Amino acid sequence: MTQDCWAELSGVSKRFGKVVALDGLDLQVRRGELFALLGPNGAGKTTAISLMLGLQRPDAGTARLFGQSPLLVETRRQVGVMMQEAALAPELRVHEQLDLVASYYPNPMTPVAAMEMTHTEGLADRPYGKLSGGQKRQVQFAIALCGRPKLLFLDEPTVGLDVQAREMMWSTLRRLVNEGSSIILTTHYLEEAEVLADRVAVLAKGRTIASGSVNEMRALVVRKHISCSTRLSIEHVRTWPDVESASRDHHGLHITAGNAESVVRELLAADENLQDLEVRRAGLAEAFTELTQETAP
Amino acid sequence: MNASTFALSRELPRVSAMPTGRLFGAYLTEAKYESIRALRAPAFAIPFLLLPIVLYVLIGVFLIGSMSNGDTKIAVTMFVNFATFGVMGPGMFGFGMFVATEREQGLLTLKRALPMPPTAYLLAKMLMTMLFATIVMGTLIAAALAVGHLRVTAGQFLLIALIEILGSLAFCSIGFFIGTRASGKSAPAFVNLAYLPMMHLGGLFYPLPKSAQPIEFLSPAFYLAKLGLHILHAPSLDEISFGAASPSSHVGVMVCAAVLVGVTLLFGGLALRRFQRLA
Numbered sequence: 001m002t003q004d005c006w007a008e009l010s011g012v013s014k015r016f017g018k019v020v021a022l023d024g025l026d027l028q029v030r031r032g033e034l035f036a037l038l039g040p041n042g043a044g045k046t047t048a049i050s051l052m053l054g055l056q057r058p059d060a061g062t063a064r065l066f067g068q069s070p071l072l073v074e075t076r077r078q079v080g081v082m083m084q085e086a087a088l089a090p091e092l093r094v095h096e097q098l099d100l101v102a103s104y105y106p107n108p109m110t111p112v113a114a115m116e117m118t119h120t121e122g123l124a125d126r127p128y129g130k131l132s133g134g135q136k137r138q139v140q141f142a143i144a145l146c147g148r149p150k151l152l153f154l155d156e157p158t159v160g161l162d163v164q165a166r167e168m169m170w171s172t173l174r175r176l177v178n179e180g181s182s183i184i185l186t187t188h189y190l191e192e193a194e195v196l197a198d199r200v201a202v203l204a205k206g207r208t209i210a211s212g213s214v215n216e217m218r219a220l221v222v223r224k225h226i227s228c229s230t231r232l233s234i235e236h237v238r239t240w241p242d243v244e245s246a247s248r249d250h251h252g253l254h255i256t257a258g259n260a261e262s263v264v265r266e267l268l269a270a271d272e273n274l275q276d277l278e279v280r281r282a283g284l285a286e287a288f289t290e291l292t293q294e295t296a297p
Numbered sequence: 298m299n300a301s302t303f304a305l306s307r308e309l310p311r312v313s314a315m316p317t318g319r320l321f322g323a324y325l326t327e328a329k330y331e332s333i334r335a336l337r338a339p340a341f342a343i344p345f346l347l348l349p350i351v352l353y354v355l356i357g358v359f360l361i362g363s364m365s366n367g368d369t370k371i372a373v374t375m376f377v378n379f380a381t382f383g384v385m386g387p388g389m390f391g392f393g394m395f396v397a398t399e400r401e402q403g404l405l406t407l408k409r410a411l412p413m414p415p416t417a418y419l420l421a422k423m424l425m426t427m428l429f430a431t432i433v434m435g436t437l438i439a440a441a442l443a444v445g446h447l448r449v450t451a452g453q454f455l456l457i458a459l460i461e462i463l464g465s466l467a468f469c470s471i472g473f474f475i476g477t478r479a480s481g482k483s484a485p486a487f488v489n490l491a492y493l494p495m496m497h498l499g500g501l502f503y504p505l506p507k508s509a510q511p512i513e514f515l516s517p518a519f520y521l522a523k524l525g526l527h528i529l530h531a532p533s534l535d536e537i538s539f540g541a542a543s544p545s546s547h548v549g550v551m552v553c554a555a556v557l558v559g560v561t562l563l564f565g566g567l568a569l570r571r572f573q574r575l576a
Contacts, residue, residue, distance in 0.1 A: 053410040074314060076412040083410070087402035091337040092330055103326035104412045106315050127337075147412070 004031045005067075006151050006182050007052050012061035014047055014206075021047040023206040024061070029151070034173065034183045036193035039203035040292050045186045046084075048203065049153055052184070053081065065151070077105055080149030082140045084156045090129025094120065094139050097128055098146050105147030114146040119168050133160040141169060145176075152176065152183045158192060170196060190285040204292050217288075218281050224260035228252055228267060229275045240266055252276060324417050331421035332428050335391060345390065345429055349383030350436040356502070358444050370531055372446045377457065377525035378501040378534070380437050381518055384461045387429035388468035389475075389492050390485070392422055396476025396572075397484035419572075423469055430465040434458040449529060457525050464521040467557045470564035471517070477571040500545065504538040510545055517560045519545070524553035 007029040014022040022044045029035045037045050050056045051063040054070030068075040088097055095111045102108035115121045120138050123131060128139065137160050144152055154173075158166045173183060173196055187193055193200055194214055201211035210217060223244060229252040237246045242259040257263040260279050267274055315323070336342050357375035365371040399405045408418060438454050441447045449457075471491060479487045498505070499518035513519040513535075526533055527550045535543040 055406060055410055073412050073415060076410070077315070079410075079412070081407060081410040083403060083407050085403045086407035087399075087404055088407075089330070089334045089404070091334040096330055096333070100326055100330045101411060103319075103323040104414070106319060153410070 005029070006031055006065070007184065008062075008064045009048060009051060009058075010062045010064070012048075012051060012058040012063060014044075014051065014056065014058050021206055022051070022058070025203075025206060025208060027052075027201060027208065029182055029184050031182055032177060032180050033198040034177050034185060034196050036197035036200045037184060037186045037203065038190065038193060038200060038288055043203040043292075044206040045203055046155070047206075049155060049184065049186065053079070053153060077147070078150045080144035080147055080152045082137075082144040082152070082154045082157050084159070086140065088128050088136075088140070088143075091127060093125050093127055094131075094142075095124040097139065098142060101143045102146045105149075108147045109145070111146065114142045117145060117172060118142040119165075134162055134165055137161055138165060138169070141172075145172075150181060152181060154183060154185045156187055157185065158187070158189065190288055194285075202288060202292065209292070218286075223256055223258055223286075225280045226255040226257060226260055226263060226267070227276070227278045227280075230267065230271045231273065232267070232271050236270075237267075320414060323414050324420060327413070327417040327421040328424040331425045335387075335395075335425050335429065341387075341390065341394075345383075345386040346432055346436070348386075349379055349433050350440055352382070353379035353437055354440050354444065358440070358446075362446065369446055369448050371537060373449060373529050373531040374526060374534060374537065376437065376441050376445055376447055376449075377529060377531060378522050380434060380457065380461045380525065381464070381499075381522040382496060382501050383433035383437060384430040384465040384521075385468045385492065385496065385518055387433075388426040388465045388470075389472035389488050391426050391429070392469050392472030393475040393479070393488035394472075394481075394484050395422065396473060397479045398481040400476070401481040419473075419569075422473075423466065426465050426469050427462050430462040431458070434461055453529055456528055460525055460528060461521070464524070464557055467517050467521065467560045467564075470561045470568065473568040473572070474564040477568045500534055502534075504534040507535075507539055507543065510535055510543060513545055514548075517557060520548070520553040520556045523548055524550060524557070527553070 005028050007027075009022075009025050009027040012022050012025045013020070025044065025048060027037075027048060037048065039045050047056065051058050052065065052070060054063070054065075054072075054076065057063075057071075063070055065075045066078055070076065092100070095115070098111035098114050102111065102114070109117075111124070112121070115124055118138055118141050120135070120142050123135055123139060126135075128136065131139065137157065141154075141157060144154065158169055161169065170192070173185075177183060177198070185193070185196065197214055199212065200214055200217050201208050202217070203209070232253065234246045234248055234253065237243055237253065237255060240263060242257050242262045244256045244258060246253065246255045248254070255263060264277070264279065267277070353375070357379045358372070361371060361375050396405075405418070435458075438458065441449070441454075472488060475487045475491065476484060495516045495518045496502075498512050499516035499522065500510070500513045501518060501522055505513060523533060523545065533543070533545055535545045540546075
């Protein structure tokens with residue numbers, strides 16, 4: 001464990017009855033990075049986070065937070081948590097919820113400061129049970145932040161948020177990372193990981209099947225997308241050896257190709273009036289789909 | 298919020314101990330908000346704060362009082378029995394329903410992931426129960442002084458209040474035991490399955506037939522009421538009906554105290570073992 005590694009799973013296995021949830025998993029979250037944990041349902045994301053937080057113990061391997069056992073409450077005083085499913089007491093008002101959780105930390109921010117940071121000041125006196133789903137997520141985010149944690153665990157934080165609230169949360173997350181905090185994020189919104197994450201790990205069947213920066217993950221998918229306006233017919237283009245698929249809509253012709261450069265050369269040679277040529281690499285979503293399909297039974 | 302709020306040192310953060318004052322504050326804050334939320338929950342606060350006083354005045358004072366021609370001994374007996382009834386509910390339902398629901402809906406898991414002091418959750422619920430028991434005892438004593446025709450000194454009132462408030466912990470343990478095992482939806486049913494027989498078969502509201510009286514020995518409520526009656530030198534309803542021949546008349550102070558402590562430790566211990574395995 002280096003000084004820069006704030007959370008770590010090392011050779012961790014966890015089994016629930018006959019189901020293997022994690023199978024020799026290694027993960028590291030470093031200081032000052034936003035780390036996105038991706039994977040299909042049942043991949044082991046929640047179990048991995050539970051082990052890092054000390055909510056469960058590994059059958060084999062070790063889980064560490066700041067070089068210490070996550071079971072120690074002293075260790076967790078550096079951690080903020082936002083869970084996907086946690087129904088807070090509906091009778092307590094928002095500022096009371098924050099006051100309560102802030103009391104667990106040695107040097108928390110005030111409830112007012114936490115609400116300002118998460119744009120929830122207007123909800124301060126509202127009972128938590130009367131909030132909308134999106135407002136509850138924002139309050140849970142404020143609760144995760146109120147102890148000034150070094151490391152934030154966010155499980156699907158933007159589910160149920162409108163576009164504006166999501167943008168505000170993203171902006172706060174970027175600010176936190178810029179100021180040196182680390183964030184572990186699980187999300188089903190791959191665009192969220194694409195926009196925010198410094199590093200991504202894709203889990204499937206309890207193992208890491210790929211990890212690296214978003215660009216490195218995209219590069220794992222060789223295929224690229226080509227779009228253009230051309231008089232060439234789809235049938236003709238489909239006969240070219242490097243073309244995987246082709247379609248046409250009112251924007252023009254769309255081609256998916258393994259070797260994009262070769263297809264572009266053929267396009268330009270076949271149609272000298274070709275216009276609006278655009279070549280795109282695969283997105284994280286495509287990389288994710290391809291990676292997880294490879295491990296599907 | 299200024300930009301330095303999250304400024305960090307360049308080193309691996311050291312695990313820092315909470316200052317003792319803040320740690321104590323965390324326990325108090327947890328207890329404070331546990332009590333506030335329980336007081337604001339109408340389905341919890343209304344029955345457990347109002348029902349004891351309403352039933353005591355209607356049944357314990359006016360109904361039984363009119364039937365007993367102002368017998369002050371029966372008046373004391375009814376006061377103690379309704380006090381016992383009043384302190385049972387908050388502990389059993391407060392722990393049984395809240396623990397089961399919070400376990401099922403993820404709040405307990407969140408609190409375990411957060412740096413909540415490990416025992417704060419349970420202590421807060423115990424203190425909430427004791428606050429409810431204190432309010433119940435306060436209202437019952439006020440009613441007893443106003444309309445109860447009791448010959449009881451202030452010191453005896455204080456002593457009986459203390460015993461009933463501490464005795465409520467036995468019912469916390471039973472509720473906690475149920476709360477760690479039942480689901481949120483089934484917990485009220487299971488708590489009622491324990492609460493109602495315990496109350497009715499504990500001899501609190503009416504004497505049981507002599508042959509059925511040994512059933513009372515299975516009810517912790519019987520021992521708490523009996524303890525209170527010993528303190529105030531008052532007979533149980535069984536003794537009023539059947540005299541010294543009543544089987545329950547031989548149960549002494551030490552037996553009552555030992556059973557209540559035993560119930561608290563047994564159910565509390567079993568529940569705690571289960572609770573520590575829950576996440």
